[in-house]
Amino acid sequence: MIPDTKSTRLSTLRHDVPASLVVFLVAVPLSLGIAMASGAPLAAGLIAAVVGGIVGGALGGSAVQVSGPAAGLSLVVVDLVQTYGWRATCMITLLAGAVQLVLGVFKAARAALAVSPAVIHGMLAAVGVIISLAQLHVVLGGNSQRSAVANLIELPGQIADLHGHKVAVGLLTIGVLAVWTRLPKRVKVVPAPLAALVAAAVTAWAFGWEVTRVDLSDSVTHWAFPVLPQGDWHLVVAAVLLVALLAGCESLLCCVAVDKLHGGRRADLDQELTGQGVANMVSGALGGLPLAGVIVRSTTNVRAGARTRCSTILHGVWVLVFAIGFGWTIQLIPLEALAALLVFIGVQMVNLAHIKKVHGHGEVPVYVVTMLAVILLGLAEGVLAGLALAALLALRRLTRVTVLKHEERDGRVQVTISGSLTFLGVPRLTRELRAIPHGAAVDLDLNIDFMDNAAFEALHSWRLDHERMGGTVDIDELHDEWYTLAASGGRMFPVKSPPKAPDRWWLPWAHRRRRPVTTPGPAGAECQLTVGAREFHRRTAPHLRPIFTELARKQQPTHLFITCADSRIVPSLITASGPGDLFTVRNIGNLVPRKGSEPHDDSVVAAIEYATQVLGVHTITVCGHSGCGAMAGVLSGGVRAGSLPGLRRWLRHGNHSLARFIETEGDRLHSGALDVLCRVNVQQQLENLRTYRKVDEQVRAGKLELVGLFFDIASARVHMVPPVRPGLSALREDGRTEAGDGRTMIV
Incomplete structure (x- = not known):
């Protein structure tokens, strides 16, 4: 089908153009601030924003993600600029982009998602x-130090020596x-x-405050090709890989997060990594910062109504137009205002929602260790420390x-071992x-996956x-038979096995691998049920407990299910239903007494009234079955009921079914x-339901x-x-109904 290009253009004009303008207004100040935090020329931030929008937007795998200079990379860039110089840093960015391009071509993007989010956060x-610590010194009118610890130590002295106008601009x-x-929302349209x-620029100009102005002397028109870094090539390679991997991971995790914010096409992560690689190569060649997918700009893009990648590309175009035509306005911005913006952004990067999320998964130690190690040791060292701790915790789990x-009442000891049995768990297992x-009879359940x-x-x-000490051990394996295979000398599985349903719960007791122990006599069935209940508590209840906890407040079944009391009929099994789905009535012959019929019965009627008028069920189902003993009793005229007076009286409610059967079948009795009577009985009970006024009305x-x-059943x-x-007449022996004109209908 050929797309309607006119409607596509209208959608772009209506949604993507306004969204691109909003993102542009957010991107310019953030790009300048990140460039300042990175120790790079301010123009480098604008170049990265332009390239991230146009190149990254056009080639990336996400329709709405916005790429640009990222605060998470600023520490790396600062160190690279101080070590190799700016032009060499641009070459490292270019080479990092080439690495990302190769990884994307070889479909390695998914591997980045294996990094623990706790490490990234x-x-x-x-x-x-x-x-925040570094730029707080600038806000206070001083200069930032080389490390976070030094900035923290020098902070009290900086506060004591305040610079009035500069501090005022930062606080404003x-x-x-x-x-x-x-x-109000009308005001918040402006980012x-x-x-x-x-506000800071206008206030400083209006009151003539003495502030430091942004220096844009190295504008986008002054360009020089990047140069190769000088120094130990091992360290240069490590720097290239660090930039490539950090930028790639941040982009891909941002991509996954942004996918949850919109209902459009899901992102292609390999294509996104390839697009990021090309964009970083272009940014490095033009003298821009390394770039990545940025959550702030991407979220703004989605919330502003962006539908396609046109919004991302257009935002890059607007940044380019601004840099060339209106770049002089940047020099009106106080440097302390940019520093204050960075302080605010830095504080927001300590996201409490992330802390809460990792706390829910028990990964707070990974988060804290990574954060402290990055602050005290450095970015690469901190990330490696976090990854190492995450791996250790995963191994432990x-x-x-x-x-x-x-211990059972009969003296048997029930032991359940769960988890992965490895050499690390041997000390506790043996203990x-x-x-x-000694001498105890042990039922050992191995609920293990390795x-x-x-x-x-x-x-x-x-x-x-x-x-050897006189005891017995009965081993039952709930998953693949790891112990049995090892004991027989068979080849073990190379990996963990997927879990199987515990002990085939749907099988009758007689078909289980290990039958519940029962005592002879009348109490045998009760003991069997008790053992079955304990088995339910041990194996099935933990899986169903959340469902029953929710159902404990109120039942809301959608079906009233009327069926026979025959032990071979299991309603939840034959309908694949679960707890809370069926409101069930069971009796001999799945009969529904007609209104006012004799003998009088309120049990079924009460269930019908409650289901239709209180529970509000949508469906009433009558289910019969083959070889029904109740229908055999009806067909024999009550002879087969023998000396069971209660059963004979109850089976009178099946006389209408028998009459309908005789009317259609006559005297032709066949095997x-x-x-056939069982099927006719189902039809008759459906007719009996409509003798109740409320049912008929509904x-x-x-x-x-x-x-x-x-x-x-067979x-x-x-x-x-x-x-x-x-x-329509009744059902024939072959399961069809005959219509008056001789046609048949398969049921």
């Missing part, structure tokens, strides 16, 4: 702290940024960073073993197993020792007559549907049974 928080900028989010810088012991009394040789040897040795109003089902198949309509 901790790194960004540390960068925010360092930027921070005040506008803080207040702006609380203003807060732009409003803060304009993956190798965690739980051993639960429970717990050796605490079991077992290495050390764990097998420890478990097997304990089993042999325990049996399949019973199942059916006529379309608020309630009556459905008939027939379960063929084939384990569920068939639809249509209600009787005028002109």
